[in-house]
Amino acid sequence: MKNKQATEIFRNFLKAGKNRITPERFEVMDAALEYEGHFGADDLYIVMKNSKSSVSRATVYKTLELLAHCDLISKRYFGDNINRYESSFKKQVHDHLICVDCGRIIEFSDPEIKKLPQLISDKLGFNFESYSFNIFARCKDPKECKFYREE
Amino acid sequence: MKNKQATEIFRNFLKAGKNRITPERFEVMDAALEYEGHFGADDLYIVMKNSKSSVSRATVYKTLELLAHCDLISKRYFGDNINRYESSFKKQVHDHLICVDCGRIIEFSDPEIKKLPQLISDKLGFNFESYSFNIFARCKDPKECKFYREE
DNA sequence: ATTGCTGCAAAACGTTTGCACCTAT
């Protein structure tokens, strides 16, 4: 229970959906919000395991879905068959550019894009829920790209 | 070799990349361009198998990647752990709205979105390659949504 | 007391790989 405000949000979300308040879920929440950058469910499981947590892999997977549903974390997909997450608590909404050569991920934020999903959903007769926007591109400087890949 | 124009495009792409021109690759190309709507690699493999093709699963997977690289098909991801493809030959570029309740997929096209990926890539110092834009939303009319789910 | 949650291991799933044979160049 390292983050009081997030704990409150998660707790209320769980209550509202008639999900139980368990210590394991808050353990996963803390670890997820602490993780720097993007992580797969298994990455987080390993980190927790290494810090002596006894939360199971299944619980990690399930809890991450819950956290994504209450917008404490965001679910991402960069095209490599792994679902990734990242904390979105107190972080500004952003999208991603992925270098298809070196895999580097650049975060950016565009006011134009932010408002479009809501508008389009309305126009098509849907209630907007979330969106994903990824750009795949190549570093202009191949040296820089190679450098990044090697580290 | 059902589609002369696409065959030509694919053949040139293969030559340019020093990939060999094989009958299997064109079998996959034909099947992929004929497929109505979005399909997983395995879906296509089953269809081909059922029409007595002897192309292997591995070849289907590999060839779909090649077809995506020369833009004859587009690779999609709708958040359910399956990579999907759809023909993009002679089809206008479009994006997708997915109903998170019933799974229905609506295709739409927005001029604003089309031009942004290129612009943003330039601004960030990358060479634009491709992009993906998905909106997740809910049918406004739950009945309509339910109806769709049940069929 | 009743559900729902957990941990564990096994299974499931889509996808990739290793290998021997084959074929386009």
Next chain:
DNA sequence: ATAGGTGCAAACGTTTTGCAGCAAT
């Protein structure tokens, strides 16, 4: 001749599931 592609089955890595016991309500 040789590099590259194919088919097959087995392996892979991520994710989900079944189940018995446990814990939040």
